[in-house]
Amino acid sequence: MLQPDTRYKADAEALLALIPATSLATAFFDPQYRGVLDKLVYGNEGERQRERALLPQMDEAQIGRIMHEIGRVLRPSGHLFLWLDKFHLCEGIGTWVTTSGLETVDLITWDKGRIGMGYRTRRRAEYLLVLQKPPKRAKGVWTRHNIPDVWEEKAQRGGTHTHGKPYGLVASLIESTVPVGEFVLDPAAGSFVVREAALAQGRHFLGGDLVYGDAALPESGLALPETAAAVETAKGHKK
Numbered sequence: 001m002l003q004p005d006t007r008y009k010a011d012a013e014a015l016l017a018l019i020p021a022t023s024l025a026t027a028f029f030d031p032q033y034r035g036v037l038d039k040l041v042y043g044n045e046g047e048r049q050r051e052r053a054l055l056p057q058m059d060e061a062q063i064g065r066i067m068h069e070i071g072r073v074l075r076p077s078g079h080l081f082l083w084l085d086k087f088h089l090c091e092g093i094g095t096w097v098t099t100s101g102l103e104t105v106d107l108i109t110w111d112k113g114r115i116g117m118g119y120r121t122r123r124r125a126e127y128l129l130v131l132q133k134p135p136k137r138a139k140g141v142w143t144r145h146n147i148p149d150v151w152e153e154k155a156q157r158g159g160t161h162t163h164g165k166p167y168g169l170v171a172s173l174i175e176s177t178v179p180v181g182e183f184v185l186d187p188a189a190g191s192f193v194v195r196e197a198a199l200a201q202g203r204h205f206l207g208g209d210l211v212y213g214d215a216a217l218p219e220s221g222l223a224l225p226e227t228a229a230a231v232e233t234a235k236g237h238k239k
């Protein structure tokens with residue numbers, strides 16, 4: 001059976017297939033897309049870019065299927081936090097969301113506190129698109145109201161993953177949207193920062209990574225207990 005808090009070494013779609021429909025309050029997804037590397041061919045990609053290009057890449061259709069599955073496992077009014085770079089923010093992600101049933105409700109800019117590459121301006125930010133499964137609402141499913149939409153936090157230098165995301169922001173969003181004792185999903189977890197933040201706050205983690213996980217997927221899925229919060233959410237949905 002799928003075990004909570006385990007670092008699965010698994011394909012995102014195989015893992016998602018083991019999770020029941022409408023069972024989770026929150027998911028994070030940070031796709032390994034080729035977008036930027038394809039469009040901006042740097043003469044000298046540098047060590048971090050070489051490291052990045054070696055990771056398995058997800059194509060548009062695969063990202064769309066993963067988004068569709070995330071839409072399936074989220075419960076009504078559940079949130080997806082989707083990491084985007086400037087290229088995807090500007091060019092759009094229409095094909096990723098088409099069949100997911102998710103709708104955009106907010107955007108957070110992560111100010112990394114130091115500049116990176118760029119032909120014209122040099123990048124200092126990444127973006128976190130906040131999507132929600134209908135019905136769209138904040139009451140009862142977003143409990144912290146002091147999270148700014150520009151979040152300053154230093155990127156971890158020499159962290160365990162070339163794309164490591166900010167622990168403090170991830171932890172705040174989990175605290176705001178995942179009731180204590182419930183699960184947060186990250187099917188392409190990289191450094192497993194979502195797991196670390198979830199466990200530190202008494203929440204549970206479901207997720208894995210094709211490269212960085214270390215446990216094999218079981219054959220059977222997860223039997224999720226019906227939590228008080230899930231029942232409350234379902235009641236709210238019927239109103």
Ligand SMILES: C[S@@+](CC[C@H](N)C(=O)[O-])C[C@H]1O[C@@H](n2cnc3c(N)ncnc32)[C@H](O)[C@@H]1O
Pocket residue numbers: 010011012013030031032055056057058161163164165166187188189190191192193208209210211212
């Ligand atoms: C952008 S990184 C995630 C970084 C992560 N958010 C963090 O904070 O460390 C994307 C990850 O997706 C993984 N990956 C690529 N294809 C995958 C697949 N089909 N299933 C699961 N993980 C995959 C890569 O190994 C990489 O670690």
